[in-house]
Amino acid sequence: MNAFFHIDQARDLDRQDSLAKFRALFHLPVWDGKEVIYLTGNSLGLQPKGTSAAILQELEDWKNLGVEGHFHAQRPWMPYHEFLTDSLARLAGAKTSEVVAMGSLTANLHTALASFYRPNAERPAILCEAKAFPSDRYALVSQLEWHGYREADLIEVHGQSEDGVPTDEDILEAIERHGSRVATLLIGGVNYFTGRLYDMERITRAAQAHGIVVGWDLAHAMGNVPLKLHEWGVDFAAWCSYKYLNAGPGGTAGLFVHERHHEVSLPRLAGWWGHNKSSRFQMGPTFDPIPSAEAWQVSNAPVLSMAAQRASLDVFDQVDMDAHRKKGLDLSLRCMEMLEALSAELGEPMELLTPRNDAARGCQVSVKFLQRDRHFFDALVKQGVVADWREPGTIRMAFIPLYSSYEDLARLEQILRLTLAS
Ligand SMILES: *Cc1c(COP(=O)(O)O)cnc(C)c1O
Numbered sequence: 001m002n003a004f005f006h007i008d009q010a011r012d013l014d015r016q017d018s019l020a021k022f023r024a025l026f027h028l029p030v031w032d033g034k035e036v037i038y039l040t041g042n043s044l045g046l047q048p049k050g051t052s053a054a055i056l057q058e059l060e061d062w063k064n065l066g067v068e069g070h071f072h073a074q075r076p077w078m079p080y081h082e083f084l085t086d087s088l089a090r091l092a093g094a095k096t097s098e099v100v101a102m103g104s105l106t107a108n109l110h111t112a113l114a115s116f117y118r119p120n121a122e123r124p125a126i127l128c129e130a131k132a133f134p135s136d137r138y139a140l141v142s143q144l145e146w147h148g149y150r151e152a153d154l155i156e157v158h159g160q161s162e163d164g165v166p167t168d169e170d171i172l173e174a175i176e177r178h179g180s181r182v183a184t185l186l187i188g189g190v191n192y193f194t195g196r197l198y199d200m201e202r203i204t205r206a207a208q209a210h211g212i213v214v215g216w217d218l219a220h221a222m223g224n225v226p227l228k229l230h231e232w233g234v235d236f237a238a239w240c241s242y243k244y245l246n247a248g249p250g251g252t253a254g255l256f257v258h259e260r261h262h263e264v265s266l267p268r269l270a271g272w273w274g275h276n277k278s279s280r281f282q283m284g285p286t287f288d289p290i291p292s293a294e295a296w297q298v299s300n301a302p303v304l305s306m307a308a309q310r311a312s313l314d315v316f317d318q319v320d321m322d323a324h325r326k327k328g329l330d331l332s333l334r335c336m337e338m339l340e341a342l343s344a345e346l347g348e349p350m351e352l353l354t355p356r357n358d359a360a361r362g363c364q365v366s367v368k369f370l371q372r373d374r375h376f377f378d379a380l381v382k383q384g385v386v387a388d389w390r391e392p393g394t395i396r397m398a399f400i401p402l403y404s405s406y407e408d409l410a411r412l413e414q415i416l417r418l419t420l421a422s
Contacts, residue, residue, distance in 0.1 A: 045246030189227075191220070328401045
């Protein structure tokens with residue numbers, strides 16, 4: 001069969017890949033006796049093989065110790081979230097005091113905005129990107145209304161391209177134009193639809209120079225692209241753990257709060273798990289916040305869910321993140337080149353929504369097949385290609401450096417070639 005990317009070349013690259021060994025640490029779904037080509041790690045990451053043992057350990061400790069597990073479990077439940085902190089801090093580019101595993105993503109955005117969206121008549125607005133993930137938009141509009149402002153005070157920065165997603169330049173220009181009216185900026189660091197990665201450092205600094213408080217939604221960035229939240233001076237950020245972090249459906253999310261906000265008394269939505277650990281169980285009436293991101297914790301840790309995340313972070317702990325970044329860029333670039341070659345060869349019109357340059361993307365590729373409908377996508381799924389479909393005509397595929405292989409890409413090409421030709 002014709003091929004742009006040959007299976008032998010793919011296998012050679014897999015043999016040379018220093019991260020190839022990590023694939024064996026994950027359960028690859030098997031359909032009809034064959035491993036699928038799993039391209040939806042940006043939606044739900046695969047299960048690490050260590051996950052069930054990690055959860056079973058907590059069930060065992062609960063069974064045998066009851067409430068004493070809070071202190072005497074193999075990993076005591078009382079400080080359980082702390083077992084995730086070092087690994088998350090490394091991935092976020094943060095100090096350990098600046099990150100905490102807690103809650104769920106949208107809820108964490110609200111929790112953070114309670115402290116970091118403080119509008120007034122001169123500065124009522126929130127600035128975000130057009131085509132943000134719907135939950136983020138709902139959250140932002142509800143925040144505006146909660147404070148007595150209107151949906152019109154949400155400044156959505158539109159891009160010039162058809163997909164509507166703005167570039168760095170579009171956002172920087174909007175900051176210049178609207179900066180004095182904006183209280184808070186909140187943008188997805190990697191756009192969920194196109195896979196565009198923003199220059200978070202540059203945008204953060206430009207916005208802060210206008211007196212704007214800056215937050216990032218890192219749902220598609222944590223575990224995907226390099227982050228240096230501390231160094232960039234980001235005020236706050238939140239992420240979920242079930243996408244690139246492989247912590248399982250609905251897994252415990254995370255929050256970053258820059259250390260400059262730890263000792264100041266910000267308004268917040270408080271709960272007992274944010275209270276000074278040494279006096280928490282004196283059950284006093286007055287909230288005494290922990291001087292770290294932990295102060296934003298509302299409730300005690302969901303241990304079973306965090307156990308799954310611990311198992312996943314055990315894998316990340318062994319990974320050279322520079323090699324991880326390089327592999328994600330390489331696989332996704334080869335995929336884009338393969339798609340362009342197929343498009344030219346077969347006369348199949350398609351459009352890449354993901355930027356080509358490395359600085360503006362992670363490992364996701366979004367491609368729009370201009371003359372194809374859902375039947376085309378369903379035919380791919382039948383052949384074991386697990387990607388995702390968004391109307392109109394768009395397929396999103398993520399090449400996860402921990403478990404995607406070059407052979408996956410070569411097999412994908414073969415299936416695409418046959419399906420497009422039929
Ligand atoms: C996946 C995703 C969410 C999901 O929110 P949950 O609160 O975890 O359900 C929100 N925002 C963005 C940008 C996402 O990519």
